[in-house]
Amino acid sequence: MKLNDLRDNKGARKSRVRVGRGIGSGVGKTGGRGQKGQKSRSGVSVWGFEGGQMPLHMRIPKRGFNNVFAKDYAEVNLGAIQKLVDAKKLDTKGVVDHDALKAAGVGRGGKDGVRILGKGEYSAKLSFRVAGASKGAREAIEKAGGSVEIIEIVPAADKAAAKKGKGAAVTARKAKADA
Template sequence: MGTTLHTLKPPAGARHKMKRVGRGVGSGKGKTSGRGMKGQMARRQPTRPGFEGGQNPIHRRVPKRGFVNNFRVEYQAVNLCLIDGKFAADEEITVESLRAKGLVPKKTKLIKLLGMGEISSAVKIKCHRASDTAKSKVEAAGGSVEVLEAEAPAAAATA
């Protein structure tokens, strides 16, 4: 008889038996069930994270400074040295092709092309932003840079 899913069992001693607490003096955990004598920990669950016993907690004591823009647009920086040699000449480079080769994270939506390094092949790059240095280097190699229109964030589109 072979091993099947419904006959699988852990090896002996691999799983500890659960000790049921709060079931009387003779249960093996005693009268207070391992919670000690009196006090907050004997009476209830531990406090919520950040609670300091009624003292003004640190997240309220520390002043908040500055401004957080919920509509900020973040671009993934891609340098020419990252692209060089990874794509064939006359190949079109898009966000999807960069994602497919593992050059940018999977969640990347917007790309900014930067000019660090050199590019040897004439490639056509489609990105959402490009620095002047990057544009001039790509065009000097015989390629082209097309700047795409960035999609508006969902919150900004409804406002």
């Protein structure tokens, strides 16, 4: 056996069927689609259509709830932050915020900011500026000599309203809700 004798097994590599290439090909004219009707034409979107009968995906009961107002936080544990400090990937001087955590390799995602959770061992003295922190995480950070500043994340809808000049109405609405 030589390297130039190596071949795939017969039938291991099969070329795709090119439909609609004349009567001699065996799949010409209608291209394997049969005759007439919606499915013989291009741009068909009848997935799940059962001829007017209630489709399966509508017959099955729905479960759960999807909260459209839920906040999306990037969750970071104190143990992961301590590992970054030990590996000197996180700067201990200055304030640690979402951007600093992203640059260090944690805190990805989270369009509404980052939230610190208290899982893991923690001993570094850091000051955080984050969107949220659990009670245990806050206690651990303050015990190690650090500080936590919670920033207020402005929702996108309020930003858009303020941009259009409706900022006063949003502020009034918030003041009324707080009262």
